Amino acid sequence: MHPRDRFWRIVLPIGTIAVLSTLLAVGYATEPDRFARGYSPRQPIAFSHRLHAGDNHVPCLYCHTGAERSRHAGVPAVQTCMNCHAVTRTDKPEIQRVTAALTADQPIPWQRVYTLPDHVYFDHRPHLGAEIACQSCHGEVQTMEQVSREMLMRMGNCLSCHRDAHEAVPAGSKITSGPTNCFACHR
Amino acid sequence: MDERVVKLPVLGASGEADGLSRRRFLALLGASAALATGAGCTRNHAAIVAYARKQEEIVPGVADYYASTFQEGEVAYPVLVKAREGRPIHVEGNAEHPLYRGKTSFHATADLLALYDPDRLRALLIDGRPGTWKAATAQLARALQAAAGKGIALVTPAVISPTRKALLARLAEALPSLRHISWEPAVDHQERQAQRELFGEIGLPQYRFDKAQTVVALEADFLGTLGDTVSAIAGFSSMRRPASSAGAMDRLYAIEGGLSLTGSRADVRIPMRPSALARIAFGLVRAVHREGGRALPEGLAPSVLEPFALERLAEVKLFATEFDNMVKDLCAAGDRSLVLAGPTASAETHAACLILNLMLGAEGATVIDRTSTAPALSTPDEFKKLVEDMGAGQFAVAVFWDVNPAYDVPDGDSDGSAWRAAMAKVPLRVRMGQLHDETATTCNLVLPTNHWLESWNDFETHGDALTLQQPVVAPLYDTLQGEDVFLRCLAEMGRPLAKTYVDLVKRRWQDEVAPKDSPISFARFWNTCLHDGLYRRRPAPQAPRRLDGEACTRAATRAAQTSPAGYELVLDTDPRLFDGRYANNGWLQELPDPIARTSWGNPLSLSPADADRLHLKNGDMVSLGHGPALSILGQPGQAEGVLRLTLGHGRWQGSVAAGVGTRAWAFVPAAGLRVAPVEAVRPTGGRQDLSLAQDHDTQGGRDIARLWSLTEYAQKPPLEREELPSLYDKLEQKGPRWGMAIDLSSCVGCGACVVACQSENNIPVVGPEQVRKGRAMHWIRVDRYYEGNAASLRVIHQPLPCQHCENAPCESVCPVQATNHGPDGINQMAYNRCVGTRYCANNCPYKVRRFNFLDFTRMTPASMQLAFNPEVTVRPRGVMEKCTFCVQRIRNAEQVAKRERRDLADKDVVPACASACPASAIVFGDISNPASAVSRLSRSNRAFHVLEELNTKPAIAYLAALKNPSGEGER
Numbered sequence A: 001m002h003p004r005d006r007f008w009r010i011v012l013p014i015g016t017i018a019v020l021s022t023l024l025a026v027g028y029a030t031e032p033d034r035f036a037r038g039y040s041p042r043q044p045i046a047f048s049h050r051l052h053a054g055d056n057h058v059p060c061l062y063c064h065t066g067a068e069r070s071r072h073a074g075v076p077a078v079q080t081c082m083n084c085h086a087v088t089r090t091d092k093p094e095i096q097r098v099t100a101a102l103t104a105d106q107p108i109p110w111q112r113v114y115t116l117p118d119h120v121y122f123d124h125r126p127h128l129g130a131e132i133a134c135q136s137c138h139g140e141v142q143t144m145e146q147v148s149r150e151m152l153m154r155m156g157n158c159l160s161c162h163r164d165a166h167e168a169v170p171a172g173s174k175i176t177s178g179p180t181n182c183f184a185c186h187r
Numbered sequence B: 001m002d003e004r005v006v007k008l009p010v011l012g013a014s015g016e017a018d019g020l021s022r023r024r025f026l027a028l029l030g031a032s033a034a035l036a037t038g039a040g041c042t043r044n045h046a047a048i049v050a051y052a053r054k055q056e057e058i059v060p061g062v063a064d065y066y067a068s069t070f071q072e073g074e075v076a077y078p079v080l081v082k083a084r085e086g087r088p089i090h091v092e093g094n095a096e097h098p099l100y101r102g103k104t105s106f107h108a109t110a111d112l113l114a115l116y117d118p119d120r121l122r123a124l125l126i127d128g129r130p131g132t133w134k135a136a137t138a139q140l141a142r143a144l145q146a147a148a149g150k151g152i153a154l155v156t157p158a159v160i161s162p163t164r165k166a167l168l169a170r171l172a173e174a175l176p177s178l179r180h181i182s183w184e185p186a187v188d189h190q191e192r193q194a195q196r197e198l199f200g201e202i203g204l205p206q207y208r209f210d211k212a213q214t215v216v217a218l219e220a221d222f223l224g225t226l227g228d229t230v231s232a233i234a235g236f237s238s239m240r241r242p243a244s245s246a247g248a249m250d251r252l253y254a255i256e257g258g259l260s261l262t263g264s265r266a267d268v269r270i271p272m273r274p275s276a277l278a279r280i281a282f283g284l285v286r287a288v289h290r291e292g293g294r295a296l297p298e299g300l301a302p303s304v305l306e307p308f309a310l311e312r313l314a315e316v317k318l319f320a321t322e323f324d325n326m327v328k329d330l331c332a333a334g335d336r337s338l339v340l341a342g343p344t345a346s347a348e349t350h351a352a353c354l355i356l357n358l359m360l361g362a363e364g365a366t367v368i369d370r371t372s373t374a375p376a377l378s379t380p381d382e383f384k385k386l387v388e389d390m391g392a393g394q395f396a397v398a399v400f401w402d403v404n405p406a407y408d409v410p411d412g413d414s415d416g417s418a419w420r421a422a423m424a425k426v427p428l429r430v431r432m433g434q435l436h437d438e439t440a441t442t443c444n445l446v447l448p449t450n451h452w453l454e455s456w457n458d459f460e461t462h463g464d465a466l467t468l469q470q471p472v473v474a475p476l477y478d479t480l481q482g483e484d485v486f487l488r489c490l491a492e493m494g495r496p497l498a499k500t501y502v503d504l505v506k507r508r509w510q511d512e513v514a515p516k517d518s519p520i521s522f523a524r525f526w527n528t529c530l531h532d533g534l535y536r537r538r539p540a541p542q543a544p545r546r547l548d549g550e551a552c553t554r555a556a557t558r559a560a561q562t563s564p565a566g567y568e569l570v571l572d573t574d575p576r577l578f579d580g581r582y583a584n585n586g587w588l589q590e591l592p593d594p595i596a597r598t599s600w601g602n603p604l605s606l607s608p609a610d611a612d613r614l615h616l617k618n619g620d621m622v623s624l625g626h627g628p629a630l631s632i633l634g635q636p637g638q639a640e641g642v643l644r645l646t647l648g649h650g651r652w653q654g655s656v657a658a659g660v661g662t663r664a665w666a667f668v669p670a671a672g673l674r675v676a677p678v679e680a681v682r683p684t685g686g687r688q689d690l691s692l693a694q695d696h697d698t699q700g701g702r703d704i705a706r707l708w709s710l711t712e713y714a715q716k717p718p719l720e721r722e723e724l725p726s727l728y729d730k731l732e733q734k735g736p737r738w739g740m741a742i743d744l745s746s747c748v749g750c751g752a753c754v755v756a757c758q759s760e761n762n763i764p765v766v767g768p769e770q771v772r773k774g775r776a777m778h779w780i781r782v783d784r785y786y787e788g789n790a791a792s793l794r795v796i797h798q799p800l801p802c803q804h805c806e807n808a809p810c811e812s813v814c815p816v817q818a819t820n821h822g823p824d825g826i827n828q829m830a831y832n833r834c835v836g837t838r839y840c841a842n843n844c845p846y847k848v849r850r851f852n853f854l855d856f857t858r859m860t861p862a863s864m865q866l867a868f869n870p871e872v873t874v875r876p877r878g879v880m881e882k883c884t885f886c887v888q889r890i891r892n893a894e895q896v897a898k899r900e901r902r903d904l905a906d907k908d909v910v911p912a913c914a915s916a917c918p919a920s921a922i923v924f925g926d927i928s929n930p931a932s933a934v935s936r937l938s939r940s941n942r943a944f945h946v947l948e949e950l951n952t953k954p955a956i957a958y959l960a961a962l963k964n965p966s967g968e969g970e971r
Helices: A003-030 A049-055 A078-085 A093-103 A124-129 A155-163 B003-014 B022-037 B106-110 B133-146 B162-174 B189-199 B229-238 B274-290 B302-308 B320-336 B347-360 B380-391 B417-424 B482-492 B501-513 B522-532 B549-561 B586-590 B608-613 B710-715 B752-760 B768-772 B809-813 B839-843 B862-867 B887-899 B912-916 B933-938
Strands: B064-072 B075-084 B087-093 B151-156 B178-182 B214-218 B251-256 B268-271 B337-341 B395-401 B428-433 B445-448 B457-461 B465-469 B534-536 B567-573 B604-606 B620-623 B630-634 B642-647 B675-678 B682-687 B707-709 B738-743 B781-787 B794-800 B819-821 B827-829 B922-926 B956-959 B961-963
Touching: A078 A093, A124 B887, B064 B106, B064 B457, B064 B465, B064 B522, B075 B457, B075 B465, B087 B106, B087 B752, B087 B862, B087 B912, B106 B586, B106 B752, B133 B395, B133 B445, B133 B482, B151 B162, B151 B380, B162 B178, B162 B457, B162 B482, B162 B501, B178 B380, B189 B347, B189 B549, B214 B274, B214 B320, B214 B347, B251 B274, B251 B320, B268 B320, B274 B302, B274 B320, B274 B337, B274 B347, B274 B549, B274 B567, B302 B549, B320 B337, B320 B347, B337 B347, B347 B549, B380 B395, B380 B417, B457 B501, B482 B501, B501 B522, B522 B534, B586 B752, B608 B630, B707 B710, B710 B961, B738 B933, B752 B781, B752 B912, B809 B819, B809 B839, B912 B922, B922 B933, B933 B956
Parallel strands: B151 B178, B151 B395, B214 B251, B214 B337, B251 B268, B395 B428, B428 B445, B567 B642, B604 B630, B707 B961, B738 B956
Antiparallel strands: B064 B075, B075 B087, B457 B465, B465 B534, B567 B675, B604 B642, B620 B630, B620 B682, B738 B922, B781 B794, B819 B827
């Protein structure tokens, strides 16, 4: 085989594949846990969604008020906790810590569970408007003692539902799909 | 795991070289590179820090708007400040104001950057060392009291705030030796001098261009630099868009030395040396009297005007026909005419304009005089006296509050040494301002003050409304509002007036503004005014002013004696940097001059004929005998013998401002004068390349921007658009199809759209070197084209954003599908998919795509990143970007409409450029809805697409610019 032939037929393809697979392997290995299901950081206050949203049936939107009005569902202000805990369970040490934070006017540094890259502009409002249950993406939060990530935060995941939404929307909904164009989420 | 996701490595493994298409390869390369490098940016485990106590009106992710006011010289523009989570990110006009109706100066939009300027003073300096406010105010109060025997100088800009005026009056009461100099170096001092002479008092005229049929502008750039440009552009543009070729349209005559923005929009433009203007203006007075039969003002005898007979005016002979038409038009329009002059015209020219407006009945009709609201400004003589007295050691304390005389004092014939000597004789020099600027470096007490977005105030201009200024953000650094410094001093002196300035503003509004015996409580009144940003009230009726006939005679006699010098150097304010106060603002430095299209600098412009005679090319350096050397620019349309240089450049302090351009104040012969005689222009042999944003001056015989006279327009057939055959698939449309109509007849080319877009879409500033390489990042640019020859130059301005073509040439060449079409007709750009081949920019016939050659965003200082709009992705290096039609505003409007359970209305989505355009030339909306405003405009028989023959089917329709040249009869 002519050396030049060998280059074109063997060295270049194998080299390319080697470079590519190295890139991919490094990329995959260093990819943060946004791919991973089950990421469950310890929160500064041992707040139980199972107790509040599950046993006590507090609606999600009672605390995450932004979901209807803003792109972000948001985390409640410390003051919101006091709506009940000004009188309820004030003897518990965790509640006392929350009260102390409010008295000191200090916010609580809740750990982020779900995160998206900066170029993704997810909007809670249309998803609520389509009557998609929070659990469709966030999992059965009302059964979780400490919230863990249930959805793979990848574009494919968004798109599968945007192409065929029948699993997420309530039965009989007129909505069958979501937008799949770039500017729907990126801008 | 999702199947589509795991496909990538599989492809890589089976991808043999011959099976791997180039396109696939690039896609794969891009994807893997993104995987490898994108890892860092998403590992975002920062805590979510929610409020401890949330304000009810704040919803994280939803913008709040606060009404405030922006002051510039004698004018106060009401604005609406957009804030996200308490952080101001954009400034637009306040729609509640009866005069401005939601429009504002682009200086207000751009001055947001000054809030986040990394150069801002963060702590006060006593003799160059950091100190505390308590010590500083105590020291200042002691010094002020000790100086009671000697003099105290207080230099401020125009005081148009009634409360600030009251505070300063109280201060003057406490300190009898205080001399207050209210100094605006760039206002039209010649006009004020003429008013003082002719009327004995000074009014701040408000011009009603929306009512003027014939406008004559003598060196008056009312669209670019003269006073309140916003209402001038709005009013003027409203007369420039006739419904049909038979519709009403005004006619603008401009006589000027350099080519100004106003001159570029004129129907008849006559290049003329400024020294000839006074004679021409009095020639007009005479002609209007003799031919129009209008009575001369009492005391002005016709014989005085004899030197201005047409046959004796050599200058007028060159344009006798136009002059005749001008006189006829003025007399026919009567009280619907308007004659005005600018700061580069002499006081005699202004006097003639005042006389003309009175004779024609325009005074009170198109010129509304606002004597009561005119700020009391110091005259150039008073300022000169101040400098002299400072030099004579008459002052113990000098306070410079928001003024920068060390930079903008004219050098005159002393090379600036007079000012330095005068400063050296003042023991305590106090600077109150935001930057460590030229004046601050020569002061021993430097007190950092609040930005206007951190301040309280109230303003009174143009009598119909009092406006309020409220802080949108708490002071970012250890700063105080200037007024609060004086309140603390007064308290130290044992004459407390109020605890804080806001208390004083409120108290004054309670006592003097709030309607008496109203059932509404003051708290409610105050909150309503604060919400609206203003309090409407009927202006007090103005008594007609009495003209002093003898003064007219004196002015006419002086006008007859003016004679031209060798060269005349016209020193105009810069349309972007004003008098230099915005020189540290990167957005304004990078905004190209609307006519010369230069950014980052101020070349000396001269007429191409003069440049040829001196064998000079653009960028060659010349010397004017004294002062710094200047690079030149041959400016078509400029009168021969006229040199033009803009003020505002050449600062030597400030990380952006320092060293950019030439300090034109060095050529100003004396305070208040704006024309300097120049004996000779000598080439120095050096060169300095200009940062030109556009290097083609003509359309090259193509039909890119159309400009018709009304007669040509009348001959145009009604619009017929034929469907050309196309290889592209038809667009699958869902919902609205977004489009835009830009009326070139309304557009004056000011550049407000460029600044608004830059603020809205996180567009980086790239600097002069990158601009020279053609790497400016503006998503919308305003192209300027010249037509015709030197004698009959026609200028057209064309704002050009991405055209969002239906058959977009950029889309078909992208190897990775990073740019493609959305169902709503928007040409989408997915940054995270872009691999930076730049094929799209190469294939774009409109050249609107911008490439991040460097990591411009990371070069943005950290404090300035706070001005970023969180709704728009910040683009990294190696990525293509372009206009998105402000898709973030569209998406938000869609969700708001959905939540309110209604369809999108026509005016729901307004992109930043359309919202900022003072001429309302840009209209945005759904072009598939025949009832929308944009559809109606696109069907006009003035409508055309740029490069229509390419069949790209742009979503942007342009409406041909119209000119109404004289000799085409009465309209």
